[in-house]
Amino acid sequence: MVKARVIETNEGIQNEVAVEMFDVFARSMRDKGWNGVDGMIASGIKGGDVLEVGPGPGYVGLELAKKIHPTSLTGCEISPAMLRFSEKNAAEYGISARYVLGNCMNMPFEDESFDAVISNGSLHEWENPICAFDEIFRVLRTGGRFCITDLRRDVNSLKKTMVYLSTKPKEMRPGLLTSLNAAYTVSEINALLYRSKLHHATVSSDFFGLSIAGQK
Numbered sequence: 001m002v003k004a005r006v007i008e009t010n011e012g013i014q015n016e017v018a019v020e021m022f023d024v025f026a027r028s029m030r031d032k033g034w035n036g037v038d039g040m041i042a043s044g045i046k047g048g049d050v051l052e053v054g055p056g057p058g059y060v061g062l063e064l065a066k067k068i069h070p071t072s073l074t075g076c077e078i079s080p081a082m083l084r085f086s087e088k089n090a091a092e093y094g095i096s097a098r099y100v101l102g103n104c105m106n107m108p109f110e111d112e113s114f115d116a117v118i119s120n121g122s123l124h125e126w127e128n129p130i131c132a133f134d135e136i137f138r139v140l141r142t143g144g145r146f147c148i149t150d151l152r153r154d155v156n157s158l159k160k161t162m163v164y165l166s167t168k169p170k171e172m173r174p175g176l177l178t179s180l181n182a183a184y185t186v187s188e189i190n191a192l193l194y195r196s197k198l199h200h201a202t203v204s205s206d207f208f209g210l211s212i213a214g215q216k
């Protein structure tokens, strides 16, 4: 039986030291190619105006942009400290991304502003995922695509141990466990989607995570 969710945070990652550590971690995930970008492209995410929800230090959207060359890349991030890293990293990539301080449950964008919405590793921190799914629907243009990826809570303990031990820097390991405990299962996500405007989405699971993809 899967243990009940334990909420991790409703405020994103705000602490300066934690943010700096997360940047090192996300950079190492990027270097290993473990960022879910190929899966996002396989789900149908292509160019146009792309929004990344909860970009953190920005590597996922920046790696996607390197591959699909979108018209624009925008990030909506709740943590000012993370925004400083995403801006620095976009400059390093030479990509003119725009990062906006905002909460994905009430995004500071007009209706139908984007051709694609992506997000990785952020969903388990959203206070009200149904509200966030409805916001993603609202800011997408008709025909626009979304792909939201995250951890899943029902991974077995062997996989958990393998990933725990390979997580670097090792100071990030406790955070991996709290994020896993806050993550959803596929059936929980299906139940939430059913009550949202993304109810037609397809949910799939892989080695360590889940993916929600579809089209408006």
Ligand SMILES: C[S@@+](CC[C@H](N)C(=O)[O-])C[C@H]1O[C@@H](n2cnc3c(N)ncnc32)[C@H](O)[C@@H]1O
Pocket: 010, 011, 012, 013, 014, 026, 053, 054, 055, 056, 057, 058, 059, 060, 076, 077, 078, 079, 082, 102, 103, 104, 105, 119, 120, 121, 122, 125, 126, 127
């Ligand atoms: C675990 S990090 C993942 C960062 C990045 N997407 C990655 O894969 O490396 C989750 C990010 O989502 C942000 N976040 C959490 N709740 C949010 C919300 N309600 N609105 C916008 N961003 C949020 C956090 O501040 C953090 O930067």
